[in-house]
Every structure is written in structure tokens, then in C-alpha cells.
Amino acid sequence: MNSQNPAAELIARSNRLGADPRNTNYAGGNTSAKGTETDPVTGQPVELLWVKGSGGDLGTLKESGLAVLRLDRMRALVDVYPGVEREDEMVAAFDYVLHGKGGAAPSIDTAMHGLVEKAHVDHLHPDSGIAFATAADGERLTAEAFGGKVVWVPWRRPGFQLGLDIAEIQRRNPDAVGCILGGHGITAWGDSSEEAERNSLWIIETAQQYLDEHGKADPFGAAVEQNAALPDEERRTKAAELAPTIRGIASADMPMVGSFTDDPRVLEFLASENAPRLAALGTSCPDHFLRTKVKPLLLDLPANASVEDSIARLKELHEEYRADYTAYYEKHSNPDSPAMRGADPAIVLVPGVGMFSYGKDKQTARVAGEFYLNAINVMRGAEAISTYSPIDDSEKFRIEYWALEEAKLQRMPKPKSHATRVALVTGAASGIGKAIAERLAADGACVVIADLDLAKAQEAAAEIGNADVALGVQVNVTDAAAIERCVQDAVLAFGGIDIVVNNAGVSLSKPLLETTEKDWDFQHDIMAKGSFLVSKATARVLIEQGMGGDVIYIASKNAVFAGPNNIAYSATKADQAHQVRLLAVELGEHGVKVNGINPDGVVRGSGIFASGWGANRAKTYGIPEEDLGKFYAQRTILKREVLPETVANAVSVLTGPDLSHTTGLHVPVDAGVAAAFLR
Template identity: 70%
Template sequence: MDELLARAHRLGADPRNTNYAGGNASAKGTAVDPVTGDDVGLLWVKGSGGDLGTLTTEGLAVLRLDRLRALTGVYAGVEAEDDMVAAFDYCLHGKGGAAPSIDTAMHALVDAAHVDHLHPDSGIALACAADGEKLTAECFGEQVVWVPWRRPGFQLGLDIARVKEANPRAIGVILGGHGITAWGDTSAECERNSLHIIRTAEAFLAARGKAEPFGHLVSEYTPLAPETRRERAAALAPTIRALASQDRPQVGHFDDSAEILEFLSRAEHPRLAALGTSCPDHFLRTKIRPLVLDLPPTAPLDEVRSRLRELHTAYREEYAAYYARHAGPGSPAMRGADPAIVLIPGVGMFSFGRDKQTARVAGAFYRNAVNVMRAAEAVSSYAPIEEREKFGIEYWDLEEAKLRRIPGPRPLATRIALVTGAGSGIGRAIAHRLAAEGACVVVADVKGAEAVAEELGGADRAVAVTVDVTSEEQIAAAFRRAVLAFGGVDLVVNCAGLSVSRPLLETTARDWDLQHAVMARGSFLVSREAARVMTEQGLGGDIVYIASKNAVFAGPDNIAYSAAKADQAHQVRLLAAELGKHGIRVNGVNPDGVVRGSGIFAGGWGARRAATYGIPEDELGAFYARRTLLGREVLPEHVAAAVFALTGGDLTRTTGTHIPVDAGVAAAFLR
């Protein structure tokens, strides 16, 4: 088992060998049966839904080899092969482990101690070439045998087992329309054979391939300069995400890699894109074909948006017709007709999924498909499996069962949040809570944002932007970063703030201007940019202001801060009234003094407030608590909880209000 995991990690670490979560590997051996004390033959194989590069023991299915092979005696033929998957459960050895995948039969029935099944671009290129069988023979001779397309399952396992038995010199097979399988008597031999097939195919395709397999360069589709195309992508992202989210909200990913841009700049890209992807792992994530814009990247934005909407309507109609052509009485319901991949010549590719990782992986799979098309067209012509077969995979009961095993979404799943002042204190706590509830988070602050984004789990969960909220340019750049990272913005929290606490006669105009610039003006600028994105998306949204009990409570020596907070509090009401017609809710949270964990208090304001009240600074939190009705101190996580309460789905009819989080300050009761 250790050898199997090490081999899987090495193979899965190199994208030339297999795509993310694609393929599987196995080992056969013996262990002691704890019931009888006798040796029993076992199969350890990557389970359903795992990834080779990160495979753990928990990701392996462990099954009794004798019982698996005994299934050949009850196998009733291709029409009943899906029933065999349920039978795998009666072959399991011990408790725990992953659910056996559809490929389990292949690993069990092939007479070799170690088996790899992989989806390398080079192998799929041969598998999807119009004359793939002939090319396979030319490339490998008797070492590798062609197996015609067959849907993964028990029969395919039987087919490969017979091929190995009939071809003793073979080290593996090319599976038409699918990928490769290799075997060996030892783990090292199996890995060598897998890599030999992959690298030999790569060399063969490179040596035999013609120039410009995608056709001639189309000048009007020449990629824009990097900065220009990313600005263009950011301008289009909210529109594209809205189109991809008609059936259900989606998170997006943008890719302007050289492979994608080169493909879209060539004459043959419309024909090839229309043929769709082929390998089952590809089109399960990308749908059978993408939506492709047919305008140059320099076309006016309004014209592009209008054309995208027209193409989206046509795409949905075509997808519904595809479903109707092939669905039978027992087919699962149509899962949605929106595209998972949107291609914009000269700009790049947008991919979508239920979370950032799924969206990113969908894009990576389409990039794999482009590589496959390039290589297949270079030596032959690209010929993916026919549409009916694709439908049979996409709406397979076994794939439906795999989807049912995915845990249910968290409350903020698919929501993209931007939190200002998130580098420390209350903002950091809000970012953590939103991420914990499933949101993708853009951590925005003048400092500390990178560290918080790492705390939240890295690029699939959070990105950092350095932004001064007094700068319109930096705010616009932060939103561009957000929409390129995740596709759009749904939830904005205005938390950036500071305080200079002085009596009226000691408060300078600079004190006043600074606090109003950050809190009153800054939150206005952030909310204005948020409204632009949200209205373009058409998916509604939330804007939350972290105001203060000082917005309604008159305390001493704090005029600039409290006046700025009162400004924020009224912005909530004004924007709620204006943005409600777009489904955008605007609410506020009014905390009392949050001493522990607060960047403002740690920056000197705590000392000044303590001096105002004539107490030691380290007693300030307790002082604030004593003056409340509940006698409790307010912490950053309490404010974060209020933000979640407003945005987590239970208060969908609430807008224009403020939630006090002050443990009960009677003088700050809302009236």
C-alpha cells in the first residue's frame, strides 16, 4: 500500500501524466484475514472521486480479490453491467475506506500485481485521433494495444484482461476516446510502463505533428496585451458569471494562458470547440462543448455583452435539445443548461463550478482538451466519441450517485465576499467567518491582507488585495482582482476604519478629514464599485457596513470618529432605498468598543479612551462590559456573527437596518 501511494503521488504530481482527480492506480497483495487467520488476497485501489497526487489511505478502497473475480460468474452482460458496481460493496474488506469506483473491475480483472489507469494529454490525443488504432500501432508496435471505445465498467475490465492475456508482450493499452492503462509485476515496473507510454506518445506526436494544427492565425482574434486583456476580462466577468448562473449560482475562474489564447486566435477553433471534449473526465466538468464568442476582442463592450446574451440563449436551447435527444425514461433530470466554459477570443477562458476549485479544475480540463485537440489534429484529425456516448456518461446513474455523495453546500457557498479592513481585528474575524461558511473571500487592507488570505486556505478560498479605501483607483483595482479571481462579487463588508480620539477643541481639521476619508468617503466609494458589479451580475447581493454604537450614542471626546460613523449609518438607509430594486440588500452592524483583537484599539486609541474614562488601559474591555445590560465584553467574532446573520440566508427580507452588537447599551438603542 505504501508503494502504491508513493507511485500515485509521483504520477499525479505531473500534469503531463494525468489531470486532477483523473485516473486511478492499484496494487494487489495479501493480508491476514482477522476472522480466519488465513492469508487473503486483496486489491487496494483509488476510490471514487479521489486525486492521485494527494491520495491517502482513506482514499483507497480495499476489496477481496477472490470475491471481485467471482463476479464474472454472475455478470449478465453489458446491459446489466451497472449492477456490478453495487456488488463491489459485498467485496469490501474491513471498515472504512473510499467508495469503489467504476474502474475497480479493470484493476481486479487484469492479471497483474500493479495497474495504472491515467488520462495523459498525449495518450488521449491518440485515443481521440480519427485513425487512432493505426497510429497506436505505428507508435508502439506490439508493446501497446488499441482497445476501441467502451464506457468504463465491468465489460471494459474484461476486455482489457483479455487483451493482456492475448498479448504477453504488451505493457498496456490505449483506450479509444478515453486514456491509457498500464501494468507491471512490481510497482516500479508499472510506473515505468505508464511513463514509457506517455513519453513515447509525446515524442511520436511531436515528431509526426504538422505545423499550425489549429489553422492559420486570424488577425482580428490576436490576443490583446496582458494588461488590456485583463481589464477587458474584468469588465466582462460579471456579465459572463450572470449567464453561467441562470440555473444556479456559480463561482468563476479566469485563464489567459498561452495555450488558450493561441487556440482562440486560430481559424479552426470554432469547428474544434463545437466538437466538444472527449475524455469522460473532461466533459463531465466542462459540459460537452463551450460557449464561444464570435466577436473580436476590440468590439465595443455593450456589443459584446449583447452578443453574449444572444449566444447564451442559443446555448441553452441547444443543450436542452441535446438532453431531449438522448434522455430516456430513467434518465436523471437535466442538471442545468448554462455553459461551464466560456471562450473569449483575444481575452481568455472563463470556467465555472460550485466552488473555486471546481471552477479552476474545469478550466484545467478544458486546457487539457485543447492540448488533445492540438496533438490529434497535428497527426490526424480530432474525432471525439459520439454525442450519444457523451450523454450516457454525463447522465449516468453512477455519476449521479457520485454527485449525491458530495456534501451539501454551506450557507455561503458560491458567494464571493470582499471585506475591507480585513487584515486585522474585526475585519479579519469577518473574513474567517465568511470563509468558514463557504464564501470565497477577497481580503482587502492596507497591510496584513496576505497573511489573512493564507490563513483562510490560499487561492481557492481567498485572495489578498492591498487597497487604501480613500483611493478610487485602488478600489477599482481591488474589484477587478475580485472578479478575475472568482468571477464577480456578491457580498461586501465595509470594515476599514481608524479613530483619533480627542476633545472638540483639540480635534484638527486633519483628524476630521482623515476619519471621514477612510470611513464615510471610503465606504461610499467601495459601495459604489460594489453596486456596479452587482447590478451588472443581476444576482442581487449584500452590502454590510460595520458602523458603531457611536453612530447613535453621544460620547465624550470623539466627534470626528462618531460623526463619520453616523455618516456610514445613514448611507445604509440611503443605499437600501436605492439598490433594493436590484435585489441588493444594505444593512449595518453597530458594535460597542471591541478592545481585544482590535487593530484600532491596539493602535493607540485604547490608551486615549482609557485616559478619557480615567482607568488603566488593560481594564478598558471590562469597563465597557460593566456599562452594558448583559455585562459582557464584545469580541471581533461577535461582530462577525452578526454579519453572517445578515447574509447567511435567514434574513432575506431585511434591508436598511442596523444590528446592535454592544451587549446592551441602553443609550444606543435604535429608535
Template identity: 70%
Template sequence: MTTHPEVEKLLQRCHELGSDPRNTNYAGGNASVKADDVDPVTGQPVELMWVKGSGGDLGTLTEKGLAVLRTDRLRALVDVYPGVDREDEMVAAFDYCLHGKGGAAPSIDTAMHGLVDAAHVDHLHPDAGIALAAAADSQRLTAECFGDRVAWVPWRRPGFQLGLDIAEIKRANPAAIGVILGGHGITAWGDTAEECQAHSLEIIDTAERFIETRGRAEPFGPVVEGRTPLPEAQRRERAAALFPVLRGLASTDRRQIGHYTDSEVILDFVSRERMPELAALGTSCPDHFLRTKVRPMVLDLGPDAPLDAVIARLGELHEQYRAEYRAYYERFATPDSPPMRGADPAIVLVPGVGMFSFGADKQTARVAGEFYVNAVNVMRGAEAVSRYQPIDEGEKFRIEYWELEEAKLRRRPKPKPLATRVALVTGGASGIGLATARRLVAEGACVVVADRDADRARAVAEELGAGAYRAADVAVAAAVDVTDSAAVDAALAEACLAFGGVDLVVNNAGLSISKPLLETTDADWDIQHDVMARGSFLVSRAAARVLVAQAMGGDIIYIASKNGVFAGPNNVAYGAAKADQAHQVRLLAAELGGHRIRVNGINPDGVVRGSGIFSGGWGAQRAAVYGVEESELGSFYAQRTLLKQEVLPEHVAAAVFALTGGDLTHTTGLHIPVDAGVAAAFLR
């Protein structure tokens, strides 16, 4: 079906407005168009409205993300509207106004678009617009800034009544191009897509100039001695050390993924005298506090405080935060309120270091941080020209625990088995490591591709994240030589900075040299033990530090080998190194069990296809030992097994998932053979 030309213009307008964060945030705001189309039943013209549906994003919106409604039926709802006390019932009525099949679910803002007498309507959350909307004297500032060009609407929770209010204000103010919504954002309209977009940008530009020319300097007060930002290297080192602790605290009710922000906006805010009092007021725009919670948790120690003291204080502040959040819930909850969703903070501010934000996945955590940056900008703008005065906590609670928001949460797809898990895979750029990284991402994990080949690791990370809004929300690369303890520690720090910590570590990096005993050199022995025995030890030690700090349990998986059990010819260095790995599994399972860290191993047979080890000379060496062509080595290995099947990287990856996917929660110290049945390697 051909896209309606007005819908094409709407999508273009959405993309242009939504791609600029000064206009609106990710998944924030909406836009619409009303135009005639042909009713396929009657063959007669019918006026329809296309509007961004629930949960969509303006910058990436497609036609499938639009709800399509008949405007005559939508406007007829005015006659059956039961009043503001029952306005939530109107959302269900939107379904009876839909036109055709498919499309997105109508959002709560549908009435704002449908009831306003304009062909094109935008609703946006620009920082400058919200700054005026959240100022103590918002109405006066709006008139002073815009004259009669923009009207003002007092705070009202989004819904049918707000749509009626804006429609009436537009009728009463024919010269107006839009409105400032008290405590919320802006709405603009126009006869054409171009005019509507121009009006939206005019409101934003005018508000920005007004704040810039009229605002006072340093509205957050002076910089406090002892809160100034640490130098970048020290700042990131402190952030990497704190993040697993914070992630563990923020995951008390449900496991979270983290995002770290040390932008200039945040570092300046947390260094200022008035930061604590302003942070305590919370955010104002509903799109902000739905993601950032009613207020952040704020560390009251400076960056020079000892790490142990900071960690202890964070634990105390977390207990206080949870108690205060519970009290907030109990103050405003009614018998029909949804249950409390969790009392942990979504935003943590640490002077001198930055901001840590949390969510059910990396994108949610990152967006929460982005929204808090917007909130800081709003506070600065409001304080520059007036006094920041967000909507009161009772109204925030009504939105946070709104049944319509609860319904939106229920519409989300069921999480994948490894959602909220962070995996680090060594040797992740090829062979078993690559197959494992792909499988873990497919099952919902965030993955750190750790490999000596930095370019290849980056390419794999980009491939793994190709379907995401941002690839780094799914996978990142870490260049690491597992024989170097400093490099290993740095790779774990990168994992912490990227996602907040680590939950699942796959010790896969390896190599092999096939020689008889008398031809095996000291160097042959050392390099194989350095990479596999020492490397696995270093990675497990660094990972255990993070896992213990998080206090959420976790998994360490060793990709060992059937050669750690089976004594084959010309293989003394490799087999001994694999046997070392195999016993590390048992030793660490015994030691780390008290922290709910499970340690298990996988014993593959020779995995020829896709293997960096086999393509690097090991394949030719083993083929020579067995007297077969290298190209036939996989088939040779298959024929000596009980199942007569070749082992592929994907089979090993499946075993990793079996151990970590949630069904084997009480299994540790186990080795799983993935060898198609090699009787000589049976575990005894």
C-alpha cells in the same frame, strides 16, 4: 495499524504520477496494487486489491482514499455478470467484495483493475495518450506508434465490460505493457510498482515523441486577424469587466464561482481559424466533458469590439447555448434519465482575452479550466497526426447523465450556507475584519482580504486557505487604500479575476482619533471621514457596479458603530463619520433594492481585543477619557452594558453571517446593535 508495504509503494507511485499534469489531471485516473495480507478471521493469507476510490486524486491520495477488496470475490463476479446492458448493477456488487471497515467507495473503474491479471495497474489521462485515443484512425496510429508493445481497445464506457475487454486483450497480447483506450486514455500494468510506473511513463513519452516528430505544424490553422491577444494589462481589464456578466449568465440555473485562464495554450487556441469548429466538437475523455460540459460557449467577436456590444452578444449566445443544451438533453434522455442539471456553460472562450470556467466552488471551476486546457492539447495532438474525432454525443450523454455519476453527486456533502458566495472584507487583516473573514470562510464563502497592509493581508489569506488543496481557492489578498477610488476599483477587479465577481461586501476599514472638539484638527476630521464615510462610499459604489452586472442580487454590510447613534464625549469626528455610514445604509438600501442588493449595518460597542484601531492609540485615548487603565478598557465597556459582557470581534462576525447566511432574505436597511445592551444607543 501498519500500512502494508505494497500500499506504501502504491501511494508513492500515485503521488509521483499524479503530481505531473502531463500524466493525468487533478482527480483523474486511478491506480491499484494486488498483494497478500492476513485475513483477521481465518488467520490465513488472502489476496487483496487496494485501488483509488471514487472521487480521489492521485497526487494527494492517502490510504483512507483507497478502496480495499478481496480479489477472489471480485473475480467471482464474472460468473454472475448479467451482460453489458446491465453492467451498472455490478457497481453495487463491489460493496460485497470489500475487505474490512472504512476506506473509500469503489469507483466505476474497479473492474478494470481487478479483472486484469497484473499485480499493479495504472489508468491515466495524459494529453498525448488521449490525442491518439481520440484520433479518427486511433487503432492504426496506436500500432504505428507502439508496435506490439501497446494494444488498442475500442471506445467503451467505463465499467465491468471494459474491465473484461482489457483483461482479454492482455491475455491475447503477452508482450503488451498496456493499452490505448479509444476516446479515453491509457492503462498500463506491471509485476512491481516500479515496473508499472515505468510502463505508464513509457507509453506517455512514446506518444509525445510520436506526435512531436510526426505531427504537422499549426494544426489549428493560422491566427485570425482581430483575434490576437490583447496586451496583458488590457486583457486583464477586459476580463475583469466581462467576468461578472459571464458569471451572472453561467449562474442562471444555479450560482457558480468562476476561474480565469489566459495561458499561452488558451490564448493561442482562441486566436486560431479552426477554433470554432473544433470547440463545437467538444471534449472526448469522460473526465474532461464531465467537468467542461458537452461543449464550450464561444464568443464570435474580437477583442477590439466595444464592451457594450460584447456584453449584448454574450447574452444572445447564452440564450442560444441554453436552447441547444436543452435540445441535446431532450435528444438523448430516456424516461429513467436524471433531470437536466442545468443548461448554462461551464466553459466560455473569449478571443483575445482567454477562458472563463465555472463550477460549484473555486476548485471545481479551476479544475474545469485545467481540463479544458488538457482538451485543447488533445485536439492539437490529434489534429497534428490525424483528425480529432471525439466520441459521439449520445455516448457523452450516457456518461453525463449516468445514474452512477448521479450517485456520486448525491454522496457529496451538503453545501455550507455561504457556498458559491464571494465576499470582500475591507480592513480584513485584523480585528473585526479578520474575525469576519474567518467566519465567512468557515461558512463556505470565498474571501478577498482587502487591507492597506498588503503583507498582513497575504498572510491572512494564506491562513484562511491553509486547509485547501490551493489556498487561493479559498481566499486571496488585495492591497487597498479605501480613500483612493482607483485603488478600490482595482481591488474589485482583483476579486472579479479571482472568483468571477463579488456577492457580499463588508465595509469594515476604519480608524479613530479621540479628541475634544476644540482640539480636533482639520486633518483629524478629514482622515476619519475619508477612511470611513468616503471609503465606504467608494467601496459600495465599485461593488454595486459588479453586483448590478452579475444580476444575482447581493449584500453590502457596513460595520458602523453605536457611536453613530450615541453621543459620547471627545468623539465628534469619529461619531459623525459613523453617523454618515449609518445613513449610507438607508440611502443605498432604498436605491439598490430594485437590483435585489440588500444593504444593512452593524453597530458594535467598543471592540477592544484584537482591534487594530484600539491598539493604534484609540484605546489609550478612550481610556484617558474615562479615567481607567487601557488594559481595563474592555472590562469597563462591558460593565456599562445591560448584559455586562465584553463585545469581541467574533460577535460582530456572527452578526455579519446572520444578515447574509440565508435566513434574513427579506431584510434590508437594518442596523443590528452588537453592543451587549447600551440603552443610550437603542435604535428609535
């Protein structure tokens, strides 16, 4: 305990370990360091424990993510430990052991770190280590692969007793550098941070080396030809066609965001003869099944099955899955168990296509898929040297519906108004469209920035957030095939679509006699035809998901107001306005609301105004172009300029929870133009 800065060493070690997925999964595992500091109250040295707090991630761990506890008080808890039947009470006791402000909330594994009499401890979830932990004869294999340097610990739910068990094993085996936790993961220790890290990596690498040298070549059994991966384009197309159905399945009890992967390791697993048996066994490591649910839903049709047959079978399997999960809950629950959180799958596997995963947001969905890929790696390793044997369903239930896990869920912040919703906004690289995308993302939605200019779309998406929040795609709204590709990109990125904003637009300011047929077609193709094509392509997704949704048309006050010298523009806006009414009637039976927004001229940040429309309108009104925004404001009742954010606010309200019964409405966002009042 002579380190000058144990916390800094711990963070550096944690970041290195967490940066490599071979060492541990995202947000999985925890690390600790013990050291001495001066107590600011007594001025005397005090022994402290720094340990990664609950819910953090090793790869991105910062000092704020550490819990800090007094080691003497931590170890004194042994004397008041009431036994394994009441060990959950010890988590609350950690609050009385914190030093200073305490830092992050201590995790359930805190006892493991505090009670082991080594200065540095790592608890990790490496695939190679969990392969041993889930092998039917894992204890024998551990002795064979590691000798006496790594000790087998039978499965025990994480908690105070497990900490006592590991501490006792470490004392009885002074030459050991760590242990394999049955059904769970590994723990390693050392007198220095460098030694602990070295021991952790040695266990992980030795386990992998044993798997490589002693494992059989086909741990999943023979390849099933009819389940082989489809060709790339065919696979992606089928995934996109199935995605709305599967998202609806995963969202029957509560709406979910989706993620898709066709990682070669997933496709290999799904094409094997043992995939059905192994998938039915579910995952083992608590971090895995808490995110992937007790087991996945596996489509039992060949890869070349038609989309129609696949959809029909998926819906049948969903009913079976719900019945099976309900039976699992009822079998293992007791009167004190938390209510069932939902009976839908979090992981859906389609042979020849890939894996669909779901969660409360894109990151959660993506991470769930990554965890199931970890589970596939674990199954591969366990089957290569033995037989995969995860913990019993009764133990999985004890963790999935643990009172401590329920309390953790209850502490999570209230979701934002548009959480779990996916928005596709056309013409979203600038102006109104960009403001709408930014607002919906701020409200919790995932957003797809669709624009003719791919570079600008991607730039706008990057400004909003990472790939878990925003995606930039290219689309020409006059091209039905391009729109289909855009929709495909959206559903594969986020699972589906909930909000469609028809915003793409252009304008030419010309009087009747100067408006050419080409001018007319140009504007109508982009706005009237473009909106129709986008609505048609996305309506298929909205209907198949069965989750309702919103379609918004950014029309114009000119849809009802006869402004001068813009017959083509105003006529196409009137077309869009009536599309709102028509589609509101047609899509209402599917729970899809269709509404429009009629802004006044939005000058600031507008691509339309910057491309010549502004100059033409200024010429029409006989004012300098730079004064156009002020001119528009002065002719309104409220004397306020309409900004992109003003329109975005209206989109947020129309698609939010407070207007759930409103459809077929046009909302003026024009600061009050009496001539454009709706009648």
C-alpha cells in the same frame, strides 16, 4: 505478488504519477496493486486488491483513499455478471467484495484493475495518450507509434464490460504493456510497481515523441490576427469588465464561483482559425466533459470588440447555448434519466482575453479550466497527426446523466450557508475585519482580504486557507483607482462579488476644540468617503451579475449615541449609517440587500484601539487602558464584552439565507447600551 507492502508501493507510485500534469489530470485516473496478506479471521493468506477509490486524486492519495477488495471474490463476479445492459449493478456488488472495513468507495474502474492478470495496473489520462484516443484513425496510429506493445481498445463506457475487454486483450497480447482506450485515456500494467510505472511513462513519452516528430506545425490552422491576444493590461482590464456578466450567465440556473486564466496556450487556441470548429465538438475524455460540460460557449467577436458589444453578444449566445443544451438533453434522455442539472455553460471562451470557468466552489471552477486546457492540448495533438474525433454526444450524455454519477452527486454533503458566495472585506487584516473574513470562509464563502497593509492582508488570507479560499489584496479606500484595482483582483480570482463589508476604519478621540480640519477629513475620507467609493465600485459588479448580493456597513453605536470627545468619529459613523438606508432603497430593485451593524467598542485584536484610540478613550473615562474592555462590558445591560467574533456572527446572519427579506436594518451588537437603542 511478493511485495512486502503493496499498498505503500501503490501510494508512492500514484503520488509520483499524479504529481506531473503530463501524466494525468487532477483527480483523474486510478491505480492498483495486488498482493497477499493474512486474513485475521482464518489466519490464512488472502489475495487482495488495493485500488484508488472513487473521487480521489493520485497526486495526494493516502491509504484512506484506497478501496481494499478480496481478489477471489472480485473475480468471482464474472460468473454473475448479467451483461452490458445491466452492468451498473456490478458497482453495488463491489460492496460484497470488500476486505475488512473496505476503505474508500470502489470506483467504476475497479473491474479493470481486478480482472487484468497483472499485479500492478495504472489507468491514466495523459494529454498525449488522449490525443491518440481521440484521433479519427487512432487505431492505425497506435499500431504505428507503439507496434504491438500497446493495443487499441474501441470506446466503451467505463464499467465491468470494459474491465472484461481489457483483461481479454491483455491475455491475448502477452507482450503488450498497455492499451489506448478509444476516446478516453490509457491503461498500463506490470508484474511490479516499478514495471507498471515504467510502462505508463513509456506510453506517455512515446506518444508525445510521436506527436513531436510527426505532428504538423499548425494543428489549429492559421492564426487569426483579429483574435490575437490583447496586451497584458488591456486584456486583464477587459476580463474584469466582462467577468460579472459571464458569471451571471454561468449562474442563471444555479450560483457558481468563477476562475479566469489567460494561459498562452488558451490564447493561442482562441486566436486560431479552427477554434470555432473544435470548440463546437466539445471534449471527449469523461473526466474532461463531466467538469467542462458537453462544450464551451465561445464569443464570436474579435478581440478588440468593445465591452458593450461583447456583453450584448454574450447574452445572445447564452440564450442560444441554453436552447442547444436543452435540445441535447431532450434528444438523448429517457424517462429514467436524472433531471437536467442546468443549461448554462461551465466554460466561456473570449478571444484575445482568455477562459472563464465555473463550479460550485473555486477549486471546482479552477479545475474545470485546467481540464479544458487539457482538452485543448488533446485537440492540438489529435489535429497534429489526424483529425480530432471525440466520442458521440449520445455517449457523452450516457456518462453525464449516468445513474451512478447522479448517485455520486446525491451523496455529496449539503453545501454550507455561504457556499458559492464571494465576500470582499475591507480593513480585514486584523480585528473585526479579520474575524468577519474568517467566519464567512468557515461558512463556505470565498473571501478577499482587502487592507492597506498588503503583507498583513496576505498573511491573514494564508491563515484562512489556500488561494481557492482566500486572497489578500492591497487597497486604500480613499483612492478610487486603488479600489477599482482591488475589485478587479476579486472578480478575476473568484468570478465576481456577492458580499461587500465596509469595515475599514480609523479613529481619533478628541473633543471639538482640539479636532482639526485635518482630523475631520482624515476620518471622513476613510470611513464616509471610503465606504461610498467601495460601495459604488462593487455595486457595478453586483448589478451586472444579476445575482443579488449584500452590502454590510460596520458602523458603530456612536452613529446614534453621543459619546464624549469623538465628534469626527461619531459624525462619520452617522454618515455611514445613513448610507445604509439610502443604498438599501437604491439597490433593492437589483436584489441587493444593504444592512449595518452597530458594535460597541471592540478592544481585543483591534487595530484602531492599538493605534492610540484605546489610550485616548481610557484617558477620557479615567481608567487604565488594559481595563477598557471590562469597562465597556460593565456599562452594558448584558455585562458582556463585544469581541471581533461577536460582530462577525452578525455579519454571517445578515448575509445568510435566513434573513433574505431584510434590508435597511441596523443591528446593535453592543451587549445592550440603552442610550444607543434604535428608535
